[in-house]
Amino acid sequence: MKGRFGPYGGQYVPETLMSALEELEHAWLEARDDPQFQLELAGHRHAFVGRPTPIYAAERLTEHFAGATIHLKREDLCHTGAHKLNNALGQALLARRMGKTRIIAETGAGQHGVATATVCARFGFECVVYMGTEDMRRQHMNVRRMKLLGASVREVTAGSATLKEATSEAIRDWVTNVGDTHYIIGSAVGPHPYPQMVRDLQRVIGDEARDQYLVAEGRLPDVVVACVGGGSNAIGMFTAFLGDPNVRLVGVEALGRGSEVGSNAASLVAGRPGVLHGSYSYLLQDAEGQVAVTHSVSAGLDYPGVGPEHAFLKDLERVDYVAVDDMAAVAAFRLCTRLEGIMPALEPAHALAQAGLLAQELGPGGRVLVCLSGRGDKDMDSVEEFDGDGTG
């Protein structure tokens, strides 16, 4: 079947979108194989995004955990502060090629919304970003950035008023305006061809990191770690290493306040397969198939679904998926900021927390590479609020 990763993926959307998905798939396959498009993409990646981003030896974190050496892939140094721009840039170039004039997006943490608003400013698209009320509150700085960039931010009040509802609303907009509008989905989720297209646009992270690590260290890392919400930075990081059987891959989900349904956002660890937002994948849901409310201190991980390729990699046991709770993530946020002078976003702080455990488990001589998917200035309020709750 088309657009499947094993049993996962597919196109579970209302009929109105089926032709648009077919058009998008053709346009993407054509663009991907067009040297002119790739040249243009490479040029913007260099001069606009700031690629390649470096890998960084985190000496004081390594010293702190007294185990394996820890390196960070510095996606926080991308223009706008996260890996999200890799995807938004590629899709904006594709939308221009397809003759679309209007772009919509959903956002949780606001990083994808900012990345989309940024490319819309750069290439002259009308831009509408859907964002849940709760996320607008906890990520208000990104709301201001999007507005300055010329985007209109539409508040979504339904349900838990976070990323899931924002995504549903963006899809409803697309159903209504499919003629002139391209939907830049922010993660490796959604109906085919999105999971493949987003992976293709994000795999630059792992392709660069693998080469850089080999040059710097003369060998490959033992473990590569990335956080997983929808899973775009993780699939971008992991893809380059899938063919290296000795490299262990670890995806880190958000355990939130704990393992009870409704208290976390760990779809792969705590969910079971189902359909949400156009694809079949692991999903946090109740016995009735109603999608669960989720919680994570990190807005970008606060999503009940996950990209279908991760579901397949889990079943294949090629990637280990684990979950880290709010408290450990906030502690890792503080530790990295204080020891390295690098303030990570709360999303990759989950990966950093797990990396510390892995470094101790591997011991000296071991090597851990972490995808630091974004910077954390957006999260200062969330961290202070978390500490203030007495839960930190």
Added chain:
Amino acid sequence: MATARAESALAAAVRADGDVKLIPYLMAGYPDRAGSVELGRMYARSGAAAIEVGIPFSDPLADGPVIQRAGQAALEGGMTTAGALAVAADVAATGVPVVLMTYVNPLLAYDARRFAADAVRAGVRGVLLVDLPPEEAGSILDWLRSAGLDTVFLVAPTSPDPRIELAAAASSGFLYCVTVTGVTGIREDLDPRLERLLASVRRLTDLPVAAGFGISRPEHVKALRGQADAAVVASVLLNEVQEGRDPQPLFEGLVNGWR
């Protein structure tokens, strides 16, 4: 063209006989369990050709605010898939054919095979899954069909001829023609492209055709005469309930008022 398979009870009920037939929609469990059954009985008394019974889903991608609110309220009131099948059974007891309408995930969670068997036991005639295009229907379609249920698929103004043919081939009972490029809701005017879509559908299939999404006024129903067999009416009726009004006069106005 669809071949001459024996016309099902649902198809026979929906096929126009000069008038445009009306297919009202209700959400199981909205305004509450008894209220949803009562609405079904009222529609049956008031001239419905068939009745769509919605099973609520937490994330209804094709629905506008009115149906979203009804579904949310039904879930908060404790409505389940089994509960919705029981509502459907009570409505089907009126003798008017019932079509279940929902999204694919509640059906997967219930198990497609068990769902098909329990729907038949409830007296349901057909099933429509809004986010299941024919390409993805696979084994779900097989379970529903082999249990003897009609399977209704959708076509939209964005569907080219090959997709209309695909949907028609997978459909029985009737083909659902989405009248607008958009989600469900109340609208002032119908999409001007609807006429062309309905003409294409007529050319490509013999199935009865029901038009839906946005049909809100007697003149909308009137405009479908000779082009569609039936009109599905949902948001405008649920909105009456949400506003604290009895939807019966409005429904009867749609059934009779356009002549």
